Amino acid sequence: MATPIDPTAVAFLLAENRSMPMHVGGLQLFTKPEGAGRGYAREMYEAMSGVEDIAPLFLKHPHRSVRTGGQLVWKPDEQFDIEHHVRHNALPEPGRVRELLDLCGRLHSTRLAWERPLWEAHLIEGLRDGRVAMYTKTHHALVDGVSAMRLLASVLSTDPDERDMPPPWGVLPQRPRPEEHDDEDGDDGGRFAGVPVSALRAALGITAEAAGMPGALVKTLRKGLRNETSSLSLYAPRTLFNQSITGSRRFAAQDWPIERLRAIGKATGTTINDVVLAMCAGALRAYLIDHDALPDAPLVAMVPVGLNAKQSHIASTEGGNALGAVMVQLATDQADPARRLGAVHRSMKDGKEALSSMTPVQILAMSALGQAPAILTPMLKMQGILRPPYNVIISNVPGPRTTHYWNGARLEGTYPLSIPINGMALNITCTSYDGSMAFGLTGCRRTVPHLQRLLTHLDHELQALERAALG
Amino acid sequence: MATPIDPTAVAFLLAENRSMPMHVGGLQLFTKPEGAGRGYAREMYEAMSGVEDIAPLFLKHPHRSVRTGGQLVWKPDEQFDIEHHVRHNALPEPGRVRELLDLCGRLHSTRLAWERPLWEAHLIEGLRDGRVAMYTKTHHALVDGVSAMRLLASVLSTDPDERDMPPPWGVLPQRPRPEEHDDEDGDDGGRFAGVPVSALRAALGITAEAAGMPGALVKTLRKGLRNETSSLSLYAPRTLFNQSITGSRRFAAQDWPIERLRAIGKATGTTINDVVLAMCAGALRAYLIDHDALPDAPLVAMVPVGLNAKQSHIASTEGGNALGAVMVQLATDQADPARRLGAVHRSMKDGKEALSSMTPVQILAMSALGQAPAILTPMLKMQGILRPPYNVIISNVPGPRTTHYWNGARLEGTYPLSIPINGMALNITCTSYDGSMAFGLTGCRRTVPHLQRLLTHLDHELQALERAALG
Numbered sequence: 001m002a003t004p005i006d007p008t009a010v011a012f013l014l015a016e017n018r019s020m021p022m023h024v025g026g027l028q029l030f031t032k033p034e035g036a037g038r039g040y041a042r043e044m045y046e047a048m049s050g051v052e053d054i055a056p057l058f059l060k061h062p063h064r065s066v067r068t069g070g071q072l073v074w075k076p077d078e079q080f081d082i083e084h085h086v087r088h089n090a091l092p093e094p095g096r097v098r099e100l101l102d103l104c105g106r107l108h109s110t111r112l113a114w115e116r117p118l119w120e121a122h123l124i125e126g127l128r129d130g131r132v133a134m135y136t137k138t139h140h141a142l143v144d145g146v147s148a149m150r151l152l153a154s155v156l157s158t159d160p161d162e163r164d165m166p167p168p169w170g171v172l173p174q175r176p177r178p179e180e181h182d183d184e185d186g187d188d189g190g191r192f193a194g195v196p197v198s199a200l201r202a203a204l205g206i207t208a209e210a211a212g213m214p215g216a217l218v219k220t221l222r223k224g225l226r227n228e229t230s231s232l233s234l235y236a237p238r239t240l241f242n243q244s245i246t247g248s249r250r251f252a253a254q255d256w257p258i259e260r261l262r263a264i265g266k267a268t269g270t271t272i273n274d275v276v277l278a279m280c281a282g283a284l285r286a287y288l289i290d291h292d293a294l295p296d297a298p299l300v301a302m303v304p305v306g307l308n309a310k311q312s313h314i315a316s317t318e319g320g321n322a323l324g325a326v327m328v329q330l331a332t333d334q335a336d337p338a339r340r341l342g343a344v345h346r347s348m349k350d351g352k353e354a355l356s357s358m359t360p361v362q363i364l365a366m367s368a369l370g371q372a373p374a375i376l377t378p379m380l381k382m383q384g385i386l387r388p389p390y391n392v393i394i395s396n397v398p399g400p401r402t403t404h405y406w407n408g409a410r411l412e413g414t415y416p417l418s419i420p421i422n423g424m425a426l427n428i429t430c431t432s433y434d435g436s437m438a439f440g441l442t443g444c445r446r447t448v449p450h451l452q453r454l455l456t457h458l459d460h461e462l463q464a465l466e467r468a469a470l471g
Numbered sequence: 472m473a474t475p476i477d478p479t480a481v482a483f484l485l486a487e488n489r490s491m492p493m494h495v496g497g498l499q500l501f502t503k504p505e506g507a508g509r510g511y512a513r514e515m516y517e518a519m520s521g522v523e524d525i526a527p528l529f530l531k532h533p534h535r536s537v538r539t540g541g542q543l544v545w546k547p548d549e550q551f552d553i554e555h556h557v558r559h560n561a562l563p564e565p566g567r568v569r570e571l572l573d574l575c576g577r578l579h580s581t582r583l584a585w586e587r588p589l590w591e592a593h594l595i596e597g598l599r600d601g602r603v604a605m606y607t608k609t610h611h612a613l614v615d616g617v618s619a620m621r622l623l624a625s626v627l628s629t630d631p632d633e634r635d636m637p638p639p640w641g642v643l644p645q646r647p648r649p650e651e652h653d654d655e656d657g658d659d660g661g662r663f664a665g666v667p668v669s670a671l672r673a674a675l676g677i678t679a680e681a682a683g684m685p686g687a688l689v690k691t692l693r694k695g696l697r698n699e700t701s702s703l704s705l706y707a708p709r710t711l712f713n714q715s716i717t718g719s720r721r722f723a724a725q726d727w728p729i730e731r732l733r734a735i736g737k738a739t740g741t742t743i744n745d746v747v748l749a750m751c752a753g754a755l756r757a758y759l760i761d762h763d764a765l766p767d768a769p770l771v772a773m774v775p776v777g778l779n780a781k782q783s784h785i786a787s788t789e790g791g792n793a794l795g796a797v798m799v800q801l802a803t804d805q806a807d808p809a810r811r812l813g814a815v816h817r818s819m820k821d822g823k824e825a826l827s828s829m830t831p832v833q834i835l836a837m838s839a840l841g842q843a844p845a846i847l848t849p850m851l852k853m854q855g856i857l858r859p860p861y862n863v864i865i866s867n868v869p870g871p872r873t874t875h876y877w878n879g880a881r882l883e884g885t886y887p888l889s890i891p892i893n894g895m896a897l898n899i900t901c902t903s904y905d906g907s908m909a910f911g912l913t914g915c916r917r918t919v920p921h922l923q924r925l926l927t928h929l930d931h932e933l934q935a936l937e938r939a940a941l942g
Contacts, residue, residue: 018586019550038564045563079490079717083916084580090561092516092596093509109555113582115489125563126597246550445554 002063002073009141010072013062013114019247021111022140023118024148025417027104027253027440030132033160033408040409041125041132042088047407048123049086053171057142058085062114077117085119085169091126100127101452104135105251108417108442112139119169131412136168140419149397149416149431156404156411165407236390237295239288241426245444252452253415255438256462267469268338270345273396275465276430276437277301277348278341280394281330282461283454285340288332290453298343299330302390305352326351327390337461338468392426393418399433416440426451473534473544480612481543484533484585490718492582493611494589495619496888498575498724498911501603504631504879511880512596512603513559518878519594520557524642528613529556533585548588556590556640562597571598572923575606576722579888579913583610590640602883607639611890620868620887620902627875627882636878707861708766710759712897712919719916723923724886726909727933738940739809741816744867746936747901747908748772748819749812751865752801753932754925756811759803761924769814770801773861776823797822798861808932809939863897864889870904887911897922 005013016022032040056076063075091099103124112118118139125132138148151168236242261275270278280301288294303326328351331343397416404411415438418427425447429440439458443451476484487493503511527547534546562570574595583589589610596603609619622639707713732746741749751772759765774797799822802814868887875882886909889898896918900911910929914922 018584042563079719079917081580081717081719081916083577083719087577088563090563090597092513092559092561106554106558109552111584111586113489113584115582126561246552248550248552248554445552446550 002068002075003060005062005072005074005141012140013072016111018111019245020419020421021109021247022419023108023112023137024140024144024419025104025108025135025137025251025442026148026152027100027251027415027417028134028136028152029127029412029414030134030406030409031412032130032132033410036409041123044132044407044409045086045088045123048121048167049082049088051082051166051170053166054080054082054169055171058117058119058169061117062141080117084116085121086167087120087122089122089124091124095126095128097127098452100124100133101251101253104417105249105445107135107137108251109247109249109445111247112137118142121167121169132409135417137417146397149399149414152414153400153404156400156406158402158404160405160408160410162405163407235297236300237297239295239299239391240291240293241391241448242423243425243447244422245420245425246446248445249417249420250443250445250448250451251417252441252455253438254455254458255413255415255436256459258432258435258437260462260466261437264341264465264469268341268345270341271348272437273303274341274345274348276396276439277303277328277330277344277394278337278465279439279458279461280392280428281332281340281344282337282464283457284330284392285332286457286460287454291449294332296333298334299332299391300389301328301330301392301394302326303328303348303351303393304395305355326355328394330391336468337464341465341468391424392428393424394428394430396430396432399431401432401434403434413438418442420444420447473539473546474531476533476543476545476612483611484543487582489582490716491890491892492580492718493890494579494583494608495611495615495890496575496579496609496722496913497605497607497619497623498571498722498886498888499605499607499623500598500883500885501605501877501880502883503601503603504881507880512594515603515878515880516557516559516594519592519638520553520559522553522637522641524637525551525553525640526642529588529590529640532588533612551588555587556592557638558591558593560593560595562595566597566599568598569923571595571604572722572724575888576720576916578606578608579722580718580720580916582718583608589613592638592640603880606888608888620870620885623885624871624875627871627877629873629875631876631879631881633876634878707771708768710766710770710862711762711764712862713894714896714918715893716891716896716915717917720888720891721914721916721919721922722888723912723926724909725926725929726884726886726907727930729903729906729908731933731937732908735812735936735940739812739816741812742819743908744774745812745816745819747867747910748774748799748801748815748865749808749936750910750929750932751863751899752803752811752815753808753935754928755801755863756803757928757931758925762920765803767804769805770803770862771860772799772801772863772865773797774799774819774822774864775866776826797826799865801862807939808935812936812939862895863899864895865899865901867901867903870902872903872905874905884909889913891915891918 012022030044036043059076059080060074061077062072064070064072089103091103093099103122107120107122112120118141119137121134121136123132123134127133136148136152143151155165155168155170157165258272261272261279264270264275265272281299284299285294305326326348328344329347331340331347334340334343395418399414411433413436414431414433416429416431417440418429420427420443425444427442429442431438431440439455441451441454445451483493501515507514530547530551531545532548533543535541535543560574562574564570574593578591578593583591589612590608592605592607594603594605598604607619607623614622626636626639626641628636729743732743732750735741735746736743752770755770756765776797797819799815800818802811802818805811805814866889870885882904884907885902885904887900887902888911889900891898891914896915898913900913902909902911910926912922912925916922
């Protein structure tokens with residue numbers, strides 16, 4: 001009962017190695033319902049592991065043998081063991097968020113074995129404030145960050161009294177898609193949420209083509225990266241983030257009220273997404289100064305954005321929107337926070353305009369570069385493009401806007417863990433939820449030392465932007 | 472800097488698959504030193520993970536490539552990451568021994584990835600009685616149960632005030648071998664402890680030869696198993712333990728005062744090892760009756776024993792003793808505990824006498840069968856020997872006789888986790904330490920349901936033997 005694996009998933013499976021596990025992760029924090037006892041985390045674990053029907057996505061594993069002609073196929077796991085995939089963990093003393101992030105970093109460092117379905121979920125108790133955490137890990141061949149977020153959202157409810165809700169790997173009753181998952185300020189980023197998983201897949205399909213090296217695509221990509229007059233052509237300096245990585249991961253996460261970001265945006269005529277990027281820019285600058293490693297030239301971030309309806313005719317067979325990527329100058333050479341925000345805003349605007357004037361193939365090439373750099377980078381090297389096309393990936397995935405619950409447990413926050421790759425040792429992914437903007441920083445533990453200090457820098461930068469914008 | 476892998480280790484690596492992880496485990500329970508604070512487990516973890524010099528055994532991983540001509544070699548891990556190998560865990564509420572055994576079963580179920588050195592150690596806090604646990608997992612290609620026990624013993628001290636002691640994976644200062652590791656009653660089992668690892672390896676070397684199927688050896692083995700007049704030839708019935716297994720593990724463990732076993736032995740003229748086997752016999756009988764699955768014919772256990780000096784001339788190049796295997800009738804068809812003990816005693820005695828009359832090649836064949844059934848069983852099948860040669864493996868590995876400490880933490884107990892294989896879904900390994908006999912039961916979670924009930928049966932059987940022997 002083997003089924004074919006789509007070419008993109010194959011590419012993600014084959015790109016993986018010990019230094020580059022190809023799974024995305026998510027950390028969720030829940031508050032117990034009122035009246036829940038000490039054993040609540042266990043009850044939650046039992047509800048999650050006791051589910052009868054598992055969605056087929058979570059039952060298959062990659063398989064390759066002589067009988068499949070050496071081709072990778074999906075095979076149902078005939079010894080499927082839910083206790084392997086859903087686990088009950090606890091934090092060591094003193095049970096601070098620090099211990100939780102340490103555990104997530106460790107869990108995120110280990111590859112998923114191909115001999116079993118490519119996912120794990122860990123219910124974690126022992127936070128001293130009594131909250132319960134869940135860390136999930138899913139191979140990029142199954143989902144990407146956006147669809148993982150949607151999967152989670154699809155099992156949550158706004159009703160604290162709803163019960164008998166399945167976990168994300170359970171078989172879901174069909175529900176209408178809630179409208180509210182759109183981004184707060186109607187930024188392009190918001191369109192991510194409207195993209196069905198299958199359309200994302202279609203958009204990503206290009207990466208497999210690219211891995212097969214169709215000459216025209218490669219040429220377009222080279223032209224785009226080298227054309228001095230295009231805003232796609234940026235000079236990205238080498239930084240400590242742009243090295244080979246190991247398989248060790250560190251994870252840092254924190255959230256801030258979106259209201260604070262919105263106030264800055266309003267006062268300066270910028271978007272919330274611009275403020276997110278400016279926070280990252282300032283934090284990266286401070287971090288690199290700490291390490292005496294700030295390059296003269298400004299850092300460049302690759303920022304995935306949604307494409308509007310006019311642009312999207314190229315990508316989707318299901319009416320969804322496609323993804324594009326914008327290269328944003330982070331102005332890390334500027335000492336002044338307000339100037340950095342202004343520069344980021346202009347660079348983002350230029351990039352989007354450039355996108356809108358690009359041909360469909362150019363957009364697809366950028367999209368491929370944004371979504372699957374691990375696959376494309378070796379190809380670029382073979383084509384003589386050795387400089388990193390950008391320094392860091394910063395993405396912003398919108399989540400539910402209002403408070404959500406899982407069987408009465410209130411979701412307090414949700415934090416994404418992403419995929420550092422060779423040459424791109426740090427990934428910053430943000431998710432908005434219930435009035436907060438969460439930053440999830442995933443880095444190679446060896447290449448990016450003291451990753452958690454970036455959180456302090458992010459906080460300082462937000463304060464500095466407030467002082468600059470609001471006086 | 473690749474180094475060759477000895478043929479036995481290669482055989483263990485190649486025999487491994489998802490259903491049959493080939494690692495041995497150990498669970499140790501420690502009591503904190505007086506005055507230790509809440510953070511003691513963390514201090515212990517930091518001492519264990521902070522070690523500067525790691526023994527080479529723990530730094531190499533198997534590697535195979537075109538450059539090695541497709542041969543497996545050991546390669547030093549150039550990205551060695553101690554935080555991957557030494558981990559700090561905690562138990563969920565309520566932190567009973569049950570939660571600890573669950574965690575060990577789960578950790579024991581997952582294969583060690585070849586891309587890293589083949590070991591893990593987990594320091595586990597959160598036992599409600601305040602003890603700290605350590606679970607270690609080491610591939611059989613690196614150590615066997617006996618050498619793992621010796622490795623642990625080698626870093627412990629009888630002095631509660633000794634400090635700055637390295638963990639088992641640290642580089643050890645050379646010390647004289649303590650004499651006291653011999654078995655309590657001078658039983659043959661005791662000789663295990665005197666066998667240097669390299670001699671064990673030499674004895675095990677035969678398995679690789681066997682895998683290569685030298686005709687003479689196979690013939691000897693077949694003759695031994697079929698010869699009606701030899702005590703080696705036993706009829707082992709099919710039981711629920713003798714099925715294909717999955718990769719899920721359950722672990723159960725408990726210890727009893729050796730004094731109780733010794734009293735029974737004294738009163739009945741049997742050895743402590745006989746009493747261990749009789750406890751297992753009675754427990755297996757009760758367990759199989761519970762499942763309405765007791766066969767008419769008595770079960771047969773494969774029991775590894777040491778060989779005395781006269782027999783050992785064949786095995787060791789370093790003057791150590793070799794291992795042999797005795798097939799012991801467990802008399803599970805007998806309802807009376809005293810009769811079972813008597814029958815086990817006679818069967819063990821016969822088996823040892825038979826061993827002493829065997830030729831060196833016969834002994835080696837038995838030894839290979841005992842040590843590497845996973846490797847030999849397919850070979851036996853190819854030779855038309857389809858019946859399981861025995862139903863269960865019961866081994867008894869002596870440990871230190873007196874109280875030992877690691878940097879002031881008192882070792883309370885040590886429990887072995889072993890390797891179930893296809894056709895042999897349950898493994899019972901016992902270790903003696905500080906006046907207690909610990910039983911470690913490792914089984915396939917699906918094939919051996921309610922494994923933990925065997926502990927209750929063991930306890931009942933010990934009481935029944937006491938009533939029978941002591942009145």
